[in-house]
Structure formats: structure tokens, C-alpha cells
Amino acid sequence: MAEFEPKILAFLCNWCSYAGSDLAGTSRIQYPPSIRAIRVMCTARMDPQFILKAFSEGADGVMVAGCHPGDCHYVAGNYKAKRRVTLVHEILENMGIEKERLMLDWVSAAEGEKFATIVKEFTNTIKKIGPSPLRAAARQK
Amino acid sequence: MVEGNKEEPRIGVYICHCGINIAGVIDVEEVAKYAGTLKNVVLSKDYKYMCSDPGQEMIIKDIKEHNLNRIVVAACSPRMHEPTFRAACEEAGINPFLMEMSNIREHSSWVHMKEPEKATEKAKDLVRMAVAKARLLEPLEKPKVKVTDKALVIGGGIAGIQASLDLADQGFKVYLVEKSPTIGGKMAMLDKTFPTMDCSACILTPKMVDVARHPNIELLTYSEVKEIDGFIGNFKVKVEKKPRFVTDDCTGCGICADVCPVEVPNEFDLGLGTRKAIYVPFPQAVPLIYTIDQENCVGCGMCLNVCDPDAINFDSGPEEIEIEVGTIIVATGFDIFDARRKEEYGYGIYDNVINGLEFERLINASGPSGGKLLRPSDGKEPKSIGFIQCVGSRDEATNKYCSRVCCMYAIKNARLYKEKHPETDIYIFYMDIRAFGKGYEEFYKIAQDEYGIKFIRGRPGEILEDPQTKNLILRVEDTLLGETIEVDLDLVVLSVGMEPPKDAEKLQKILRISRGADGFFLEAHPKLRPIDTLTEGVFLAGTAQGPKDIPDTVAQGSAAAARAAIPMSKGEVEIEPILAEADPEKCIGCRICERVCDFGAIQIVERKARVNQALCKGCGGCAGACPTGAMQIKHFSDNQIMAMIHAAFKED
Numbered sequence: 001m002a003e004f005e006p007k008i009l010a011f012l013c014n015w016c017s018y019a020g021s022d023l024a025g026t027s028r029i030q031y032p033p034s035i036r037a038i039r040v041m042c043t044a045r046m047d048p049q050f051i052l053k054a055f056s057e058g059a060d061g062v063m064v065a066g067c068h069p070g071d072c073h074y075v076a077g078n079y080k081a082k083r084r085v086t087l088v089h090e091i092l093e094n095m096g097i098e099k100e101r102l103m104l105d106w107v108s109a110a111e112g113e114k115f116a117t118i119v120k121e122f123t124n125t126i127k128k129i130g131p132s133p134l135r136a137a138a139r140q141k
Numbered sequence: 142m143v144e145g146n147k148e149e150p151r152i153g154v155y156i157c158h159c160g161i162n163i164a165g166v167i168d169v170e171e172v173a174k175y176a177g178t179l180k181n182v183v184l185s186k187d188y189k190y191m192c193s194d195p196g197q198e199m200i201i202k203d204i205k206e207h208n209l210n211r212i213v214v215a216a217c218s219p220r221m222h223e224p225t226f227r228a229a230c231e232e233a234g235i236n237p238f239l240m241e242m243s244n245i246r247e248h249s250s251w252v253h254m255k256e257p258e259k260a261t262e263k264a265k266d267l268v269r270m271a272v273a274k275a276r277l278l279e280p281l282e283k284p285k286v287k288v289t290d291k292a293l294v295i296g297g298g299i300a301g302i303q304a305s306l307d308l309a310d311q312g313f314k315v316y317l318v319e320k321s322p323t324i325g326g327k328m329a330m331l332d333k334t335f336p337t338m339d340c341s342a343c344i345l346t347p348k349m350v351d352v353a354r355h356p357n358i359e360l361l362t363y364s365e366v367k368e369i370d371g372f373i374g375n376f377k378v379k380v381e382k383k384p385r386f387v388t389d390d391c392t393g394c395g396i397c398a399d400v401c402p403v404e405v406p407n408e409f410d411l412g413l414g415t416r417k418a419i420y421v422p423f424p425q426a427v428p429l430i431y432t433i434d435q436e437n438c439v440g441c442g443m444c445l446n447v448c449d450p451d452a453i454n455f456d457s458g459p460e461e462i463e464i465e466v467g468t469i470i471v472a473t474g475f476d477i478f479d480a481r482r483k484e485e486y487g488y489g490i491y492d493n494v495i496n497g498l499e500f501e502r503l504i505n506a507s508g509p510s511g512g513k514l515l516r517p518s519d520g521k522e523p524k525s526i527g528f529i530q531c532v533g534s535r536d537e538a539t540n541k542y543c544s545r546v547c548c549m550y551a552i553k554n555a556r557l558y559k560e561k562h563p564e565t566d567i568y569i570f571y572m573d574i575r576a577f578g579k580g581y582e583e584f585y586k587i588a589q590d591e592y593g594i595k596f597i598r599g600r601p602g603e604i605l606e607d608p609q610t611k612n613l614i615l616r617v618e619d620t621l622l623g624e625t626i627e628v629d630l631d632l633v634v635l636s637v638g639m640e641p642p643k644d645a646e647k648l649q650k651i652l653r654i655s656r657g658a659d660g661f662f663l664e665a666h667p668k669l670r671p672i673d674t675l676t677e678g679v680f681l682a683g684t685a686q687g688p689k690d691i692p693d694t695v696a697q698g699s700a701a702a703a704r705a706a707i708p709m710s711k712g713e714v715e716i717e718p719i720l721a722e723a724d725p726e727k728c729i730g731c732r733i734c735e736r737v738c739d740f741g742a743i744q745i746v747e748r749k750a751r752v753n754q755a756l757c758k759g760c761g762g763c764a765g766a767c768p769t770g771a772m773q774i775k776h777f778s779d780n781q782i783m784a785m786i787h788a789a790f791k792e793d
């Protein structure tokens with residue numbers, strides 16, 4: 001059987017983490033082709049339903065990355081994201097989805113290296129947990 | 142204009158090869174073929190360079206010929222070329238916001254170079270996601286805002302001085318905020334400057350005086366920026382003026398300092414000389430107004446008695462002033478590396494180990510020793526001096542980057558000393574000599590050939606001190622000869638590198654700009670936008686952005702002034718229409734958005750949320766919290782993001 005290749009959806013804020021992911025690119029730092037990124041202006045834009053939608057569509061993992069605490073372009077958007085991710089963690093557990101499948105981290109515009117590392121580590125984590133229980137159902141629909 | 146969401150989307154997809162940057166990894170033809178099969182895609186093409194003139198022309202022609210009303214460009218990051226392709230759409234007569242980019246370079250070909258098939262699959266997914274969003278894009282108009290034609294310059298080193306003068310000469314009002322009692326920065330501390338050997342003060346002080354005299358410059362020294370609010374064109378800034386206890390009536394005569402009984406180390410001389418509790422850092426200080434340093438003043442009142450113009454006022458306190466500016470230039474400079482962090486060199490432990498800036502002060506005729514360099518341990522003239530390069534630079538244990546000035550200033554100082562004391566043995570221990578500027582290599586060559594300065598290629602591991610003589614013993618492997626040598630020296634000078642100022646983080650948070658891995662402020666693009674930050678209206682000048690010498694600092698100071706002048710000359714700028722908007726039909730007046738908004742941009746009027754677009758910054762915090770989906774962010778709406786999420790996994 002072919003090795004399980006996770007599919008991960010990432011939400012990156014425009015000012016820090018998307019810039020950081022671009023820097024990983026310009027620095028040619030290699031990481032697994034597991035993620036598909038969506039740019040939002042700030043992690044504050046994260047509506048819990050985006051994350052739930054991603055899982056219901058069959059995502060094996062969801063990654064949210066924003067500016068370091070205190071560095072958010074809009075002052076405190078990342079704190080809002082943090083609270084919402086905590087909330088979604090609870091919902092996921094109730095739904096029987098491992099909460100490790102949703103991660104939140106901070107990546108600055110200068111942290112191309114860190115971005116790549118996070119993707120690598122998160123991909124490995126998801127590989128260990130295995131495909132999302134919703135994946136098979138979602139893909140058939 | 143061909144727009145409006147009622148109309149069936151007619152999408153054109155363009156896949157860029159970016160030379161071989163994308164096409165060398167991703168099968169662009171296959172991606173283009175695939176995109177052509179997606180719903181609503183009318184045509185799909187690949188081309189060598191989409192951003193080039195013919196590339197853009199192709200899009201414009203297709204929009205007109207095929208009646209396209211949505212465009213997807215799969216190429217580099219939108220942070221790079223979004224403005225380019227938006228402009229092309231506008232030229233073709235469709236709203237620029239009907240274009241979506243798909244980042245298949247930074248997010249695929251460059252990061253999956255060894256997995257071309259997977260990179261191609263990923264590119265297809267990314268294009269499908271962009272097409273999904275494109276279907277739902279709506280035309281937007283960019284609001285225009287007025288730009289206040291005043292600028293704030295933070296930091297009064299040579300970078301800030303140059304930027305202020307250039308802006309003021311163009312007729313703009315400038316507030317120059319400097320935290321120390323005088324402007325001038327590090328350049329005021331230097332003796333001569335490489336490679337021309339101009340006396341640093343002689344070329345700097347006239348500019349300092351120009352600043353003080355300029356009718357368009359308001360100098361706020363001994364002051365700090367506390368808070369910045371607003372956006373390009375309309376920043377509101379709070380500045381705190383620390384109390385000097387001396388008013389502007391001060392004539393700078395200095396009689397107060399003569400009678401002041403308190404003597405403390407002078408920071409300007411790095412503690413090598415002394416000053417009084419009432420002081421100016423150096424005689425040419427601008428403004429030439431004395432300052433009482435609260436910490437050390439004993440309150441004896443002697444100064445009060447002798448001050449003719451009655452300029453001393455012990456009752457003053459910090460003062461907060463508010464200013465409004467259209468643009469901001471950050472020119473906060475650098476700190477020198479603290480050599481105590483390289484313990485093996487004994488700085489702060491051995492008397493006769495000093496750093497490069499201390500050397501500059503000690504050979505300076507107006508410095509604390511009147512230009513006479515003597516050994517700290519015994520006051521004797523050093524007969525042998527060794528300069529150690531890359532202290533706190535190009536070093537895994539401290540800073541990895543090159544500080545760009547240390548090679549040159551060490552050679553400069555070695556030459557200066559040798560000119561007056563030809564009998565002295567001078568060594569420079571280096572890793573590589575970086576003499577990259579105009580006239581620098583020639584300057585280095587002369588030091589080697591005509592001055593007899595010994596250049597030894599090797600980084601000393603450790604310095605030992607002879608406890609009797611206080612001489613320094615240095616063992617180093619000469620990597621050119623491949624042998625270890627031992628040198629006995631009277632004085633060692635550490636060529637310390639540049640670091641971001643200690644309080645850079647504080648300012649970063651106030652300004653909401655980024656810093657690089659090295660801690661210096663980060664430019665918007667390393668090559669094409671080296672002066673801008675990612676925050677519109679905020680620009681960088683001088684060593685605040687990274688190590689550089691005076692010529693580059695001055696050039697960047699002028700460049701920042703030129704960049705800042707653009708919106709101020711125009712008088713207005715267009716801002717991104719990515720703002721919140723509430724749908725009154727769906728709004729239930731729950732007030733969650735009002736509470737979530739950090740900018741006070743939302744009000745509930747007649748039980749419906751209303752957004753004040755002048756205050757909204759477009760972060761989307763409200764939209765992320767809205768329980769009914771009434772609150773939306775234009776260009777990042779729920780349905781657009783949901784469509785992308787769906788498309789990441791499935792075709793329609």
C-alpha cells in the first residue's frame with residue numbers, strides 16, 4: 001500500500017506567516033508538499049467554521065499561523081485566533097477528531113526556516129495519527 | 142466595465158513559467174491544460190514570464206477579445222506581483238479586484254524542488270482554489286484618504302539627519318525625535334572616516350546645525366515615541382519629552398557645568414571621560430542646551446545661582462505631546478556589540494583590551510584623552526597593538542551576519558595610529574578583509590603596502606594576560622601559512638560589530654513592523670523595496686535596517702525621504718478596500734462584533750451593526766466572530782474562503 005500522504009490546509013496571516021512562508025520559498029528551504037495555504041489578512045479572520053469545514057471536506061490536519069504575540073499587525077488579532085482555536089479543539093474532541101490535527105503557531109516574516117520546520121513536524125505528527133476519520137467519507141461524497 | 146456577480150464568470154487562467162523557476166519543477170503545460178477543464182474557465186495559457194510586458198499584454202488582449210471578467214494568475218507570491226496584474230486588469234477595463242493570484246513559486250516549485258510530480262499536483266490544487274475564489278470575486282473601489290504633509294523621523298543619527306533635511310528642503314514639516322540629549326548618533330563619536338579620512342565631526346556638525354536652523358524641522362531631543370495610531374497619511378503619534386530641567390533659554394555657555402560638583406562617567410565617551418550632572422554630551426551638541434541628569438544631580442542649586450538667563454527649572458516633569466503626520470521614517474541606528482559576551486577575549490577583565498569605538502574616542506583630539514592613546518593599565522604609550530576582527534560578527538556563537546564596517550574601521554584606525562607612531566607594531570587578525578565600497582580596496586592596499594601593517598589571517602581563540610606587565614599574549618593559527626604563532630601585545634582592540642539597539646523590540650511593537658532574524662528592522666523586499674516596510678507609510682533609513690557604512694546610510698536616508706515624499710506630494714493615497722461590511726438583513730444586533738473590534742470601528746445603530754470605514758483596518762476579527770455571517774470582509778468573505786477550502790479537496 002502506498003504511504004499515507006496527509007493533506008493539510010493552512011491559514012496564514014498576510015503580514016507575518018504568509019511572508020514567512022514566502023521567505024521559506026525564496027530561501028529554497030524544502031518541506032513536504034502536504035499543505036495548501038489560504039491567505040487571510042490576520043488570524044483574527046479565522047472563523048471556527050472554516051476549520052470545521054476543512055475537516056468535513058477531508059483535511060487530515062489544519063494549521064493556523066500568525067504573528068508572534070504582541071506583533072500582530074492589528075495589535076491583538078492573534079489572541080483572538082488563539083481563543084477560537086482552543087474552542088475548536090474542544091469541538092473536535094467532542095466529534096471524535098484528535099485535537100492534534102489542529103495546530104496554531106507563530107511565524108514571523110523572518111522565520112522561513114521555522115515555517116518549513118513546522119510544516120515538516122506537523123506532517124509527521126499527522127502521519128503518525130493516520131488519515132482523518134472523516135477523510136474517507138468526505139472524499140466519497 | 143464588465144463586472145458584477147450576477148454575470149456568469151468567464152475566467153482566464155495564466156500559468157507563469159518564471160523562466161525555469163517554476164517550469165523547471167512544475168509541468169506548467171499540464172497545469173494549464175488541467176485549469177482549462179475547470180468550471181467557468183474560458184481559456185487557460187502558460188507563458189514564460191507573465192509579469193513581462195508581452196505577458197501582461199496577452200492578458201489585456203484576452204480580456205478584451207474573450208470578454209473575460211475574472212483573471213487567475215498562477216505565478217509568484219501575491220506579495221510580489223499582485224499590484225502588477227491588478228494594473229493590467231484595470232488597463233483592460235475590468236475592476237482590478239477581479240484578479241486572484243495563485244502562489245505556485247514560493248509555495249510549490251521552490252520548496253518541492255526534488256518532487257516535481259507532487260509539486261505539479263500541488264500547483265493544480267492551488268490553481269483550483271484560486272479559480273474557486275475568482276468565481277466569487279466582487280469589484281471593489283479603493284477609498285482615497287488625505288495625506289498629512291508632515292513627517293516623523295525617529296532617530297537623529299546621520300540617517301535621520303539626512304532624511305529630515307531632504308524632506309524639510311522639499312517643504313514638508315518634519316518632527317525629528319531623538320532619545321538622547323543631542324542628535325549626531327555614532328558618527329559624532331568617530332575620529333576620522335574611511336576611506337577619505339575626513340574628520341567625522343567636520344562633515345557632520347554642519348549638517349547638525351542645518352537641522353537646528355531649518356524652519357521646517359521641529360527637533361524633539363531627549364524624547365521618545367510612546368504610541369502610534371492610525372495609518373498612512375494619518376498617523377497620530379504621542380511623544381514623551383523627558384525633563385531636561387533646563388529651558389530653551391539656555392545659551393549653552395557652560396558656566397553651570399563649571400560649578401557643578403558632581404562628576405560622572407560620560408556616556409558619549411563610553412565612560413572613558415567624565416561629565417558633570419548638568420551637561421552637554423559634547424561641545425558641538427545640537428541643540429546646545431544643557432541637561433540635568435536627574436539620577437546624579439544632588440540638588441545643591443549651584444547651577445541655579447550662576448545661570449544668567451535663568452534657564453534652570455527644577456520643577457519640570459515629563460511632557461507628552463501629540464503630533465499628526467502622514468509618513469514615518471525609522472532611523473534608530475545600531476548599538477555596538479557588547480564584547481563581554483566573548484569572554485575568551487577578556488574585555489572588561491583585562492585592562493588593556495578595549496573595543497573599536499573606545500579606540501576612536503581615545504585617538505580623537507576632542508576626546509577624553511585629548512587624542513593621546515595610553516594603555517589603561519599603566520598610562521604608557523602602546524608599542525604594539527593588535528586588532529581582532531569579527532568580534533560579534535560572522536560568528537555562530539553571537540551574530541552570524543557581517544557588520545560591514547569593522548574591516549574598514551580597523552584598517553582606518555591602524556593607519557591613523559601608524560601615521561603618528563610609525564615605530565608601533567600593528568597587527569590585524571582577520572578572517573577575510575571585506576573592502577567592498579568605492580575606494581575601499583585601494584585604501585586597504587595602501588595600508589598593506591605603505592604602512593607596514595601586518596595582516597594575519599586567523600581568528601584568535603583566546604587572549605591571555607601577563608599578570609605582571611599586563612601585556613596580552615595572543616595565540617593564533619595563521620591560516621595562510623598554516624602555522625600557529627604567538628604574539629605579545631601592549632594593547633588589543635576588538636573590532637566589535639553592529640547590533641540592533643536594545644529597545645528595537647519596543648519600537649517594533651509601537652510601529653507594528655517586522656524585524657529580521659538578525660533583529661534589525663525588515664524591509665518589504667530585499668531587492669526591490671529595501672526602504673519600505675510592510676506597513677504603508679513607514680520607511681527605514683540607515684543602520685536601523687542592517688549594518689552599513691556612512692555612505693550607504695546617507696544614501697538610504699535620502700532614499701527614505703524620497704519615498705516618504707511620494708504620498709505627501711500627491712496629497713492623497715488609495716488604501717486597500719479590504720474592510721468590514723455588515724449585511725443588515727442577516728444582522729441580529731448581538732453586539733459581538735462591537736466588543737471584538739479593537740479599533741472602535743463598529744457601532745450598533747437601531748439594532749444593526751454599522752462599520753465606520755475610516756476606523757476599520759480590515760483584520761476580520763469581527764467577521765470571524767459573527768454568529769450569523771452578517772459581518773463580512775470584502776475580498777476575504779466567508780463564501781470566498783469556504784469555496785477555497787472546498788476546492789482544496791474537490792473539484793466542483
Ligand SMILES: Cc1cc2nc3c(=O)[nH]c(=O)nc-3n(C[C@H](O)[C@H](O)[C@H](O)COP(=O)(O)OP(=O)(O)OC[C@H]3O[C@@H](n4cnc5c(N)ncnc54)[C@H](O)[C@@H]3O)c2cc1C
Pocket residue numbers: 295296297298299300301318319320321323324325326327328331333334335336364365366472473474475476477497498501546550553642644648682683684685689690691692694
Ligand atoms: C567603531 C566604528 C567606526 C566607524 N567608522 C566608520 C567610518 O570611518 N566610515 C564610515 O563610513 N562608517 C563608519 N562606521 C559606521 C557608522 O558609524 C554608521 O554607518 C553610522 O553611524 C550609522 O548612522 P545611523 O544614523 O544609521 O545610526 P546611529 O549613528 O546609531 O544613530 C541612531 C540615532 O537614533 C537614536 N535612537 C535610537 N533609538 C531611538 C528611539 N527609540 N527613539 C529615538 N531615537 C532613537 C540614537 O540615539 C542615535 O542618535 C563606524 C562604526 C563604528 C562602530
Ligand code: FES
Pocket residue numbers: 013014015016017041042043044065066067072073074076077078
Ligand atoms: S496580522 Fe498576523 S496575526 Fe494578526
